[in-house]
Amino acid sequence: MIQTTGIYHIGIPVDDLDRAEGFYTQVLGMKVEGRVGEAGARLSRLKCGEADVVLFQRPRPLNRNSFKEDGIAHQAFEVPPEIFDEALELLKREGYFHSGPVTRSSGRAVYFFDTEGNLQQLHAAK
Numbered sequence: 001m002i003q004t005t006g007i008y009h010i011g012i013p014v015d016d017l018d019r020a021e022g023f024y025t026q027v028l029g030m031k032v033e034g035r036v037g038e039a040g041a042r043l044s045r046l047k048c049g050e051a052d053v054v055l056f057q058r059p060r061p062l063n064r065n066s067f068k069e070d071g072i073a074h075q076a077f078e079v080p081p082e083i084f085d086e087a088l089e090l091l092k093r094e095g096y097f098h099s100g101p102v103t104r105s106s107g108r109a110v111y112f113f114d115t116e117g118n119l120q121q122l123h124a125a126k
Helices: 017-027 066-070 081-093
Strands: 010-014 031-038 041-048 051-057 075-078 097-104 107-113 119-125
Touching (some): 010 017, 017 031, 017 041, 017 051, 066 119, 081 107, 081 119
Parallel strands (some): 075 119
Antiparallel strands (some): 041 051, 107 119
């Protein structure tokens, strides 16, 4: 058995790196740490709290419905409980909202799509 101790980064595939970077910085408030373009790969490393999120540009845009093809696979980003309702309204107003809010024993959640069609989640702990 290999004993892992954490997550180095979360990778999210995107069709358009500039558009996706704009969404994750302007809508979700992440900070750009740097960009890499080497060996045909383009990526943007973002900071989400203490975690790293890496946007990987696909070699060719897929232009597909990720919810239909991937099901409920998603990343869940934590927000403070006091801004959850404001975040929910922003997602609705900007047309990113998918479903929710859902209340669970762990807290409240809302599901949304990023600009690349990836299903994502915001979670606010109780």
